[in-house]
Amino acid sequence: MTISHPPKPGTALWVYAHPRRGSLNDRLFREGVEALSTSYDVLTSDLHAQGFDPVLSRRDLGDLAGTAGNIAEQAGEAYARDQTPADVRAEQAKLAAAELLVVQFPLWWYGPPAILKGWFDRVLTSGFAYGDLDPELGVPRRYGDGGLVGRTALVVVTAGEDARSIGRRGVSGDLESLLFPLTHGVLWYVGIQTLDLHVIHDADGLDTAAVDREVERLRDRLRTVRAEPARRYRRLRDGDYRATRALHEDILPGRTDLGIHLASGS
Numbered sequence: 001m002t003i004s005h006p007p008k009p010g011t012a013l014w015v016y017a018h019p020r021r022g023s024l025n026d027r028l029f030r031e032g033v034e035a036l037s038t039s040y041d042v043l044t045s046d047l048h049a050q051g052f053d054p055v056l057s058r059r060d061l062g063d064l065a066g067t068a069g070n071i072a073e074q075a076g077e078a079y080a081r082d083q084t085p086a087d088v089r090a091e092q093a094k095l096a097a098a099e100l101l102v103v104q105f106p107l108w109w110y111g112p113p114a115i116l117k118g119w120f121d122r123v124l125t126s127g128f129a130y131g132d133l134d135p136e137l138g139v140p141r142r143y144g145d146g147g148l149v150g151r152t153a154l155v156v157v158t159a160g161e162d163a164r165s166i167g168r169r170g171v172s173g174d175l176e177s178l179l180f181p182l183t184h185g186v187l188w189y190v191g192i193q194t195l196d197l198h199v200i201h202d203a204d205g206l207d208t209a210a211v212d213r214e215v216e217r218l219r220d221r222l223r224t225v226r227a228e229p230a231r232r233y234r235r236l237r238d239g240d241y242r243a244t245r246a247l248h249e250d251i252l253p254g255r256t257d258l259g260i261h262l263a264s265g266s
Contacts, residue, residue, distance in 0.1 A: 005096040005128070005147050012040035013098035017105040017116040019048040024203055024211060025106055025158055028218055032102070032156070035219040039226060043094045047115045052087065054118015059085050060125075076126025084125065091123045095148070100225070101192060103182075104156040106203070110178050120186050129190040134237060139244050142189050144235030149191035152230050155183065156218065158203035166201070175199060180258050184233055193230040232263035 014033055018025035029046070036042050045052070056075070058065040062083025064074040078084055084092070095101065105112045124130070130146040133139065159166055159175065166172045175197065183194045198221060200206075200214050234240045234247075242248050252260050 004149070007099035007150055008041075008097045009099055010039075010041055011043065011097045012036055012100040012102060013043045013045065013094050014102040014104065015045045015047065015116070015119065017047050017113050017119075024200070024206065024214075025104065027211070027215060028156065028158070028200070029104060031215050032104070032218050032222060035222040036100075036102070036225075038223070040100060043098065045091060045094060045119070047119060050087075052091075052115060052119060054115045054121065056118065056121045060088065060122060072126055075122075076128075079125045079127045088122050088125075091119065092125075092128055095123065096128075099151055101151055101153040101187075102156060103153060105158075107157050107159040107175075107178075110173065112182060124186070124190055139236050142236055143184075144188060144191055144193075144233065145237055146189070146191040151192045152195060153183075153187050153192050154195045154198060154225060155179065156198045156200075158200040160204040161201065163199075163201045177258055183231075184258075184261060188233045193232070195225070195228050195230055233261050234263050 016029045020026065033042050033044060060078060061074045062078030062081055064077055105116050129148050131141045134141050161172055164170055166175045168174045187194055198218065206214065236244060240247055240251060247260055
């Protein structure tokens with residue numbers, strides 16, 4: 001069973017995953033939170049500063065820790081029994097309150113750092129973030145449905161490469177595709193829609209003036225973020241996927257790119 005968690009209007013959660021004080025990411029985090037605070041009540045999860053443990057382990061399974069079974073289901077049962085560890089409950093409470101989620105991280109090995117991946121592993125438990133079958137439609141309450149519907153996320157990512165090398169034809173792959181496991185496979189999976197990515201390119205080589213410009217660009221965006229339209233992925237419950245697995249053959253036939261999962265198909 002999935003418990004619905006209506007967000008508190010005007011509340012945002014900024015989840016930050018970078019270890020170094022005084023870094024570009026640190027400045028973006030501090031000034032971003034300040035800028036966002038003019039229009040939201042901003043909660044923060046500075047994962048390194050908190051010493052958040054990203055490793056899903058026996059402690060996340062409650063009374064079922066010593067039994068065989070599906071770990072995801074057991075973590076969900078621990079949530080249902082109110083046996084989730086205190087550090088995870090605290091993060092779930094912040095996420096449940098937020099209508100806007102900001103996720104900030106450096107791109108390491110073409111994905112988020114391990115500490116952020118572990119935050120998702122431990123915090124987005126069954127029962128809290130997603131759940132069983134919709135009783136009316138008979139499809140899983142995932143991909144646009146679930147406990148966290150009604151939220152929007154802004155992904156802020158710093159990348160050491162330029163816009164061409166990490167663009168549509170770049171040697172490193174298209175950043176939108178590289179982060180599809182996050183925007184669609186994590187956030188949309190639990191019902192959180194996403195805004196366009198906010199990317200800081202060439203992050204390792206910016207001089208002082210360029211850093212100032214990037215900080216101001218982020219501040220400018222955050223001032224109007226509430227009015228931004230979110231990207232619309234296809235919802236599982238709307239029937240576009242055959243047997244809840246593959247897109248119907250008559251929808252955008254012949255295409256296999258990740259763009260087919262956008263509701264616009266673009």
